[in-house]
Amino acid sequence: MERSKCSAQMIAELGISSIDSLFEDIPREVRIPGLKLPAGMSELDLIRETERDLSTNQPASRWLSFLGAGVYHHFIPAAVKTIISRSEFITSYTPYQSEISQGMLQAQFEYQSFMAELTGVDYMNSSVYDASTAIGEAVLMSHRIARGKKFLMSRSVSPERKEVAKLYARGADIEIVEVAYESETGQVDLLDLESKMCSDVTGFYFETPNFLGPLETGCKEIRDVLGEKTMVVGVNPLALALVKPPGETGADIVVGDAQVFGVPMSYGGPSIGIFGCKADHVRKMPGRLIGMTKDAEGRRSFCMTLQTREQHIRRSKATSNICTNEALLAVAVAAHLAVLGRAGLRRTALRNLENMRSLSKRIDAVDGFDAPVFDAPHFNEFAVRSSVPAEDVRKSLLDKRIHGGVSLERWFPELKGCALYATTEMHSQVDHDRLLAALEGVR
């Protein structure tokens, strides 16, 4: 039935004169005379206008990009889009009614399985917003595991993420104390870590690879220094296809961003926060967990579990306020990893590693450039030092339609002239040649 006819009939059946009667309970003094917004438009006009409005953007498909710093340009197989565009997935709500939501529940269980295996932890939740909020939640969870007013954090973690973690910490009156990195290797300075340990410390967060590029080779030593304190490790899950997982070196909590698996960059969001932990801590975890069980006929089934940790039941005593998470992206991650498969995933990771090795060598050979700045193993991102200011390099590359590395001085005054370059499987030899030619031209 046509909409207006529909409405007229409902109004008649309600015995009211018009729709206005249904808003009688809104007092006069708070009424507004409608919305001062432009008139609506057709789908076609919307597409035309939006296309025009967005045409000034220069995406990575048009300009060569070496930007990373937490968000990465990776290939997404077409099948991933097909899968997460299924309207049964995309238009469903949180699977409170499990019997009619088995598809989403099993897909999220598969996500938890993939991420638990990759990171080597016992339990993985079904996502938080992004890596930065995952770290914030980890700080709060460390506080639930052991009381204390200080949380240690490596200086070499992402500054954006650290700012977010500080805000989360502020709510619980926890102070974030910085731990230095070794200037040679860019890795955690163990002596500084030791000197900052005290009874008031609840835990320590570091990343591998860290924000500056180096992978951490001292995880075992860090574990020893920490003793019983909570060890929180941030990862790039793609690197874990080749690198020993933090679960094997004693991490209590593992966080990170799974955007690298099938999620477009989308100007930094939505991405998907990884949050996993050891079995002992599972009841202190934030976020949704999907568990396997059976139905009345004994068939394998899935449902949300340990919900008594969550806000809709525990309210102010919940482990977190999180409700909406990144469920659809968890499906994307699972689909992406499944399409790549174990072998494809490892080949992709190797390609990143090889590209990093080759690009850093070539940049290092250019006069006035030094790469990588830190003497440590890297994955797909590394710092470059130039004799001319990093900002000049960036601008010179922009003129050649290249998004160059992120300047590091803004956050790390000690890294004068340094910029962070990321290279992934998206870069061919030709792309590297183009960057090199452009850098040669910077004087």
Place this chain on the structure above:
Amino acid sequence: MRYHQAVYDVPLLMEECDGAEQSDDLNVGDLLPDELVRSRLNLPDLPEREVVKHFINLSQMNFGVDNGLYPLGSCTMKYNPKVCDEIAWWETVAGLHPLQDAGTVQGALALMHELEQMLCEIGGVDAVTLQPAAGAHGEFTGMHIVRAHHESRGEDRREVILPDTAHGTNPASAAMVGYDVLDLPSRDGCVDIEALKATISEDTAAFMLTNPNTLGLFEKDVTEIARIIHESGALLYYDGANLNAIMGKTSPGAMDFDIVHFNLHKTFATPHGGGGPGAGPVGVKASLEEYLPVPRIVERDGVYSLDHDRPRSIGKVRAFYGNFGVLVRGHAYIRMLGGDGLERASEGAVLNSNYLKEKLKGIFDMPYGDLTKHEFVLSGNPLKQKGLRTTDFAKRLLDYGFHAPTVYFPLIVDEALMIEPTETETKETLDSFVEACREIMAEDPEILKGAPYNTARRRIDEAKAARDMILSWNAYEKKMADDGAGSR
């Protein structure tokens, strides 16, 4: 009409390959030191064809708005126009890196700036941040703004008050920001003004309220509430989960709220994706703008940039600038509907809700209110007399092809059924829902106890899931091995 959901026994991905430990001859020895090299990685290796079949079959065992009525109260499960999803996949949206030079993302910044302005108009506020990733994250942001505001005045207010009908995220968010939470008992389903006066003190930092509230009732005394709150020096926070009821009729700003969050995945039709991603922009009155998270999008002479230099800002609530891929969908929806269209949407939501309530009143108890807004709450008490619970009814609804309403919330209604049909459903759909409710109430109670029958699975044992704690393939394998060892 009966419904039958597809039923597949889709094995786990790890079961679809033979599960044997694989190896490969990739040589990483030259590129990584030995102590960093991973020794084992147990992941499936399947042809793309099998992977696609796996997930498509799973999707068919999932119910979304596109399948039928999804009347989850307070979740605003309206139809999501498909064009919005398409725009989110454009390269000029999906292919942008957050640290690109501002000169190469002018379109993105302009779009976000415009969305901020449109939300200011809808919310009656002076400034909006798009950064929070979800409604609860918006509350978290808003409570930090509350804290920053009081701290800047040298005041250490420790308490946040909220009605007992509040969404669970409200108390959880306030607690995460360090506040003690005080529950205010309702009177006839609305804020009890006398109780509020008795509870409020110089320790009150904020009062959190959604209007219409979770019973679907418009808090008529909202002006008086605002006066009491402001006189005590506290701030008034608007939970925007129920904004779909009032667009163009009133606004949080007109009701004198100081801080408001919007749920783009509810009111502005961005799809909920099985739980997310969403977006929870926060709007504030001018006096609070300086506390909004950094960076702020600023426009000068038609050029947009990101301003990080805001010394009084609360800081950052997440990395970068918000869920841009969701924001573009909300932006497209608002542009397509326009101001009048949004007002019509709210009218439709309230009309549908009142029509449905009128039809269901005779079947269930209706403890609160005659005139409700976009949603209403029934009590499943009549079920109790038959030895049934609201859950049994909710599960039986699934057999009729309707998603169940929100159940057992708000907590002040016994056996609650919270129903929000939204404006995008037709009268025919609502009538068929009423018919289904009537039929179910006439059925043998034993049928309801065993429901559902027509979904991919029968009643699921949630207690077993909590007992077994099988949350991954690895945990499942281990349990199988342990059980095998035990039975031997």
